[in-house]
Amino acid sequence: MHIPDGILPITISAAGYATSGAATWYSLRKIGQKEDAQASIPKASLLTAVFFVASWIHIPVPPTSVHLVLNGLLGAVLGYYAFPAILIGLFFQAVMFQHGGLTTLGVNATMMGVPALLAFFVFRLRRVVGKDRRWGVGVFGFLAGATGLGVAALIAWGLLVATIPAHLDAEAERASIYALTLAHMPLIVLEGIFTALVALFLHRVKPELLKD
Amino acid sequence: MGSALSISRLTFSYPDHPNVLQGIDLQVMLGERVGLIGPNGAGKTTLFLLACGVLKPKAGRISLFGEPVQPGDFHPEIGMVFQHPDDQLFCPSVWDDVAFGPQNLGLSKAEVASRVETALSLTGALELASRPPHHLSGGEKRMVSIAGVLAMCPRLIIYDEPSANLDIRSRRRLISFLQTSKETILIASHDLELVLEVCDRVILLDEGRVVADGEPREKMGDVELMEAHGLERPHSLAYHAEPHHGYSGKVVNV
Amino acid sequence: MIDGLDRYACLDSSLHRWDPRCKFVGLIALMFAFSFVQDLRLLPAMLAVTSGLYAASRMPLAFLLTRLRTPAVFVVVVATLLPFISGTTVIARIGPLILRQEGTVAMALIVVKFISILTISLVLFGTAPFLTTIKALQALGLPPILGDMTLLAYRYLYEIGNDLETMERAMGLRGFRARRFSSHTLDVLASLAGTMLVRSYEQSERVYKAMTLRGYGHSPRPRAQFHRMVCIRAHFRDWAGLAGVFLVAASFVAMEIWLRGLGG
Numbered sequence: 001m002h003i004p005d006g007i008l009p010i011t012i013s014a015a016g017y018a019t020s021g022a023a024t025w026y027s028l029r030k031i032g033q034k035e036d037a038q039a040s041i042p043k044a045s046l047l048t049a050v051f052f053v054a055s056w057i058h059i060p061v062p063p064t065s066v067h068l069v070l071n072g073l074l075g076a077v078l079g080y081y082a083f084p085a086i087l088i089g090l091f092f093q094a095v096m097f098q099h100g101g102l103t104t105l106g107v108n109a110t111m112m113g114v115p116a117l118l119a120f121f122v123f124r125l126r127r128v129v130g131k132d133r134r135w136g137v138g139v140f141g142f143l144a145g146a147t148g149l150g151v152a153a154l155i156a157w158g159l160l161v162a163t164i165p166a167h168l169d170a171e172a173e174r175a176s177i178y179a180l181t182l183a184h185m186p187l188i189v190l191e192g193i194f195t196a197l198v199a200l201f202l203h204r205v206k207p208e209l210l211k212d
Numbered sequence: 213m214g215s216a217l218s219i220s221r222l223t224f225s226y227p228d229h230p231n232v233l234q235g236i237d238l239q240v241m242l243g244e245r246v247g248l249i250g251p252n253g254a255g256k257t258t259l260f261l262l263a264c265g266v267l268k269p270k271a272g273r274i275s276l277f278g279e280p281v282q283p284g285d286f287h288p289e290i291g292m293v294f295q296h297p298d299d300q301l302f303c304p305s306v307w308d309d310v311a312f313g314p315q316n317l318g319l320s321k322a323e324v325a326s327r328v329e330t331a332l333s334l335t336g337a338l339e340l341a342s343r344p345p346h347h348l349s350g351g352e353k354r355m356v357s358i359a360g361v362l363a364m365c366p367r368l369i370i371y372d373e374p375s376a377n378l379d380i381r382s383r384r385r386l387i388s389f390l391q392t393s394k395e396t397i398l399i400a401s402h403d404l405e406l407v408l409e410v411c412d413r414v415i416l417l418d419e420g421r422v423v424a425d426g427e428p429r430e431k432m433g434d435v436e437l438m439e440a441h442g443l444e445r446p447h448s449l450a451y452h453a454e455p456h457h458g459y460s461g462k463v464v465n466v
Numbered sequence: 467m468i469d470g471l472d473r474y475a476c477l478d479s480s481l482h483r484w485d486p487r488c489k490f491v492g493l494i495a496l497m498f499a500f501s502f503v504q505d506l507r508l509l510p511a512m513l514a515v516t517s518g519l520y521a522a523s524r525m526p527l528a529f530l531l532t533r534l535r536t537p538a539v540f541v542v543v544v545a546t547l548l549p550f551i552s553g554t555t556v557i558a559r560i561g562p563l564i565l566r567q568e569g570t571v572a573m574a575l576i577v578v579k580f581i582s583i584l585t586i587s588l589v590l591f592g593t594a595p596f597l598t599t600i601k602a603l604q605a606l607g608l609p610p611i612l613g614d615m616t617l618l619a620y621r622y623l624y625e626i627g628n629d630l631e632t633m634e635r636a637m638g639l640r641g642f643r644a645r646r647f648s649s650h651t652l653d654v655l656a657s658l659a660g661t662m663l664v665r666s667y668e669q670s671e672r673v674y675k676a677m678t679l680r681g682y683g684h685s686p687r688p689r690a691q692f693h694r695m696v697c698i699r700a701h702f703r704d705w706a707g708l709a710g711v712f713l714v715a716a717s718f719v720a721m722e723i724w725l726r727g728l729g730g
Binding site for chain 3: 004005006007008009010013024028031037038039041042043044045046047048049050052053054056057058059060061062065070073077081084085087088089091092094095096097098099101102103172193194197198201202205206209
Binding site: 261264266286288291292294296298299300301302303308312313316317342344345346360361364 | 595597617618620621622624625669672673677678679681684
């Protein structure tokens with residue numbers, strides 16, 4: 001899902017950096033308003049590393065296996081730290097594994113990070129049914145996971161459609177983009193389920209990890 | 213001889229674990245080398261965190277070098293070497309990690325550099341300066357974490373299980389280092405032979421209370437006392453038909 | 467795993483000696499200049515500049531090729547598909563396949579730009595220890611929270627990666643095979659992820675205690691918290707290098723605009 005260097009026109013790359021900058025500024029401001037912001041930095045940092053590593057876990061989906069994106073789970077657990085965490089995670093991936101790109105860092109961060117923040121808000125909604133209700137954690141965990149990947153896929157779709165090179169057969173291109181997006185549907189459900197399962201695990205073992 | 217650490221009627225509970233410490237009275241004088249022994253869950257680490265001001269007591273008073281300890285304040289005169297070096301080595305390079313403390317003391321760059329070099333030399337870790345912590349062996353990590361604390365020039369150093377997971381050579385290097393250190397030290401350890409070789413006083417802690425306090429060979433040689441509190445008499449203090457342990461407990465050639 | 471990046475950071479070349487702040491700004495500008503290019507005629511110059519910079523770094527070619535191996539998949543897909551599916555102007559027919567001009571041009575642009583930008587980024591991050599580059603970013607104005615988070619995350623990445631490996635091995639030794647897609651598999655893998663989160667969370671609490679015990683949050687100079695750049699003055703040659711690279715980047719942009727104006 002990471003967009004590599006070299007494809008996107010520079011206007012989009014620049015816009016991506018602008019939106020990332022804004023989202024980072026917003027997140028840092030919200031973080032600064034919390035009273036124990038400093039104590040949360042080691043937590044957020046180590047959890048960023050965990051999410052980076054956790055995305056290497058293979059989920060067998062015959063005939064192959066997939067790596068989950070987990071940006072929804074990251075949003076649910078890290079809250080406002082989710083955007084900086086994703087920015088840093090993508091930076092590591094681009095620099096260490098040449099996965100994604102540096103000119104496209106802003107675009108990729110916006111594509112994964114904004115849905116992560118949305119997933120956080122979705123997960124927070126569980127207080128409507130009572131924060132500590134198990135089924136609330138499960139249902140809203142599912143919704144958060146699905147939101148994370150779903151909105152990211154939507155943004156990716158929008159980007160691809162907007163940057164179709166003029167001489168590409170527009171119909172065929174649009175059709176293949178629709179097909180790709182549809183192929184993501186089962187993955188979106190899988191992310192939702194996995195996020196719910198992990199949220200339930202945390203709720204049982206260490207509920208303060210899910211505290212807002 | 214002045215008092216380094218003075219604890220009186222200290223009580224502490226965790227939310228899920230009441231009465232971790234029950235009315236502890238303890239005095240450590242300047243220059244003493246005190247070993248703290250006891251089973252897991254006795255409250256040793258909790259006691260250390262209270263002495264450093266990281267935790268707030270439920271009741272009781274703690275003073276460091278005559279000044280009361282304010283929980284949450286920064287007390288550079290006391291340093292603590294954690295049980296797991298990975299919890300303490302959080303900077304990406306050895307040099308940076310050892311410099312962390314002096315930088316927070318507001319020292320000039322030159323002074324920071326001088327402190328770092330001195331600390332690394334004392335612990336024999338000078339050539340590791342540019343390495344990242346995850347490239348170090350267990351023994352190297354241990355000495356670097358000690359250097360990080362030494363660089364702040366504390367007057368009292370607390371060691372929490374310093375020889376855990378060390379190989380024989382690293383353990384021997386650690387013991388030699390501790391034997392020659394000039395600070396007042398307080399060591400919690402399951403490694404009873406280390407305590408015998410390094411400390412001149414031992415305190416036995418069990419279920420949040422001080423059960424014994426005195427000369428190491430005498431207290432740790434008391435089989436009934438040790439076994440009553442989940443410990444064993446160190447091998448070197450056992451009766452031997454052919455004595456082969458030197459005074460400090462180390463095996464000598466027969 | 468992640469180690470490979472720093473491997474050649476200890477070599478000696480003009481790029482290794484370049485002030486990391488100037489290097490960062492200059493090479494990023496160059497990457498963006500390359501990204502701006504849409505004209506085929508600038509590609510040979512792009513390749514020339516890229517190979518020149520890589521050669522100047524004295525890093526071995528094998529290193530570049532290893533690093534390009536993973537993203538090469540993307541390149542191969544693009545190279546194979548685009549010339550045959552994109553565009554209307556026919557260049558050649560190979561059996562049933564029709565080679566189209568627009569697609570071939572697009573492919574050439576994407577492939578060359580991709581490889582060039584990747585190579586420049588390898589030069590940027592391979593010629594200095596990762597830590598030094600992050601400090602350069604901090605010196606350039608990276609917000610302290612981001613800087614602290616990056617360094618802490620980088621520090622613990624290895625341990626956590628090793629933990630994952632160890633746990634997977636332990637699971638395997640007790641008979642778990644993640645082969646079937648089933649609710650049991652998902653449960654186990656979710657527990658694995660959850661366990662890693664909990665362990666790191668608990669470790670982070672201990673790390674925070676260790677940090678506060680050595681003064682984190684109590685620094686008399688609040689901005690000088692964590693990892694301040696050891697003061698290196700940039701010399702004239704560092705600025706000259708920066709100016710040179712800016713000039714090259716600007717030339718690419720100017721040429722691109724001019725060629726577009728010509729209707730090329």
